[in-house]
Amino acid sequence: MKVKNLTSLIIEPTNTCNLRCTFCFVTEGMTREGGFMDLALFKKIIDDCPDLEHLCLHNWGEPLLHKDIFKMVEYAKNKGVNYVVMNTNGTLLTDKMIKKIVESKLDIIRFSIDGSATTFKRVRGVELKKIENNINKLKKIKEKKRSNLKMGVVFTVEDDTEEDVEEYISHWERIVDHVRLQPKLITSPRTELCPEPFGKEYGKLVVLWDGRVIPCCVDYNANLMIGTIQSDTIQNLWRSKKLDLLREQHLKGDFPNTCANCNECESNKAEKRFFVNALTE
Numbered sequence: 001m002k003v004k005n006l007t008s009l010i011i012e013p014t015n016t017c018n019l020r021c022t023f024c025f026v027t028e029g030m031t032r033e034g035g036f037m038d039l040a041l042f043k044k045i046i047d048d049c050p051d052l053e054h055l056c057l058h059n060w061g062e063p064l065l066h067k068d069i070f071k072m073v074e075y076a077k078n079k080g081v082n083y084v085v086m087n088t089n090g091t092l093l094t095d096k097m098i099k100k101i102v103e104s105k106l107d108i109i110r111f112s113i114d115g116s117a118t119t120f121k122r123v124r125g126v127e128l129k130k131i132e133n134n135i136n137k138l139k140k141i142k143e144k145k146r147s148n149l150k151m152g153v154v155f156t157v158e159d160d161t162e163e164d165v166e167e168y169i170s171h172w173e174r175i176v177d178h179v180r181l182q183p184k185l186i187t188s189p190r191t192e193l194c195p196e197p198f199g200k201e202y203g204k205l206v207v208l209w210d211g212r213v214i215p216c217c218v219d220y221n222a223n224l225m226i227g228t229i230q231s232d233t234i235q236n237l238w239r240s241k242k243l244d245l246l247r248e249q250h251l252k253g254d255f256p257n258t259c260a261n262c263n264e265c266e267s268n269k270a271e272k273r274f275f276v277n278a279l280t281e
Contacts, residue, residue: 001251004201005199006199006234007053009054009055009207009234010056010058010205011042012060012207012209013037013042013069013072014037014063015034015060015208016065017062017065017089018089019089021123022124023123023156023158025220026220030221036065036067037211039068039071044229045229045234048229050080052080054085055083056085057072057084057086058085058086059206063086064086070104073104083108084105084107084108085107085108085109086110087109088112089111090131090135091131093137094134098137101138101149102146102149103146107148108149109151113128113132113155115157115165116168117129138151150177152176153172153178155179155180155181155182156183157181157267157270158265159267162268165269165270181269182273183267183270183271184264185265187263189261189263190259193275194216194274194276196216196218196274197243197250198250205234205237207229211228211229213232213234216274224256227242
């Protein structure tokens with residue numbers, strides 16, 4: 001597979017979260033230390049990537065918990081990043097937070113909303129009604145003050161929540177600009193090539209809150225670390241020997257343990273993301 005040019009990053013502001021969702025590895029499985037990215041480190045990452053076009057300010061954890069999250073958004077936009085995107089669980093949407101979001105330079109904000117209100121309560125442990133009311137409040141305010149801020153929702157689909165999909169799409173398409181469905185991550189044998197080490201539409205790496213760099217967001221414990229931003233640059237790491245070795249392993253089907261057991265649940269409603277026959281974002 002051809003290696004795409006690196007033009008995108010996932011930067012993890014924090015891997016801590018205020019929820020304990022049933023399907024999330026932050027709840028069970030993550031063993032690395034929790035923490036918050038230093039603003040100076042964030043600035044170094046952005047400064048080292050002058051060709052960066054797309055930035056996801058989320059990974060594992062709730063980004064709105066970071067006290068400097070909007071300073072990060074502003075710095076990236078002022079440095080010329082075209083699109084800054086954030087996924088949030090939506091529980092922190094106070095009036096004050098809504099005001100900050102609207103006044104920020106954020107391009108896209110997505111809310112993790114999993115199925116019906118009943119499903120949401122079961123998997124995330126909180127009531128959906130208040131969150132949806134605040135999403136509608138954000139929509140009303142941003143349409144008056146900054147209509148170019150795009151809003152979306154993301155539904156992590158499991159075997160027993162597929163029945164929610166049609167009603168979910170119908171409901172949320174009336175509220176937000178886009179609806180995304182993604183299958184739940186599971187642990188089961190992999191038999192197919194993953195496009196992540198090569199880039200899908202574009203090359204992308206993940207920088208964790210402490211500066212460690214990994215090739216894929218699914219690697220929640222950083223077992224595939226290829227370097228650190230403190231001692232190298234993103235562009236060098238994208239073309240590094242460690243990442244080239246991972247690419248060779250994938251091409252041969254000789255997957256390292258982290259990749260060998262990485263899979264997504266089968267769903268007729270949500271296309272897999274981490275397989276070569278599923279190259280859409």
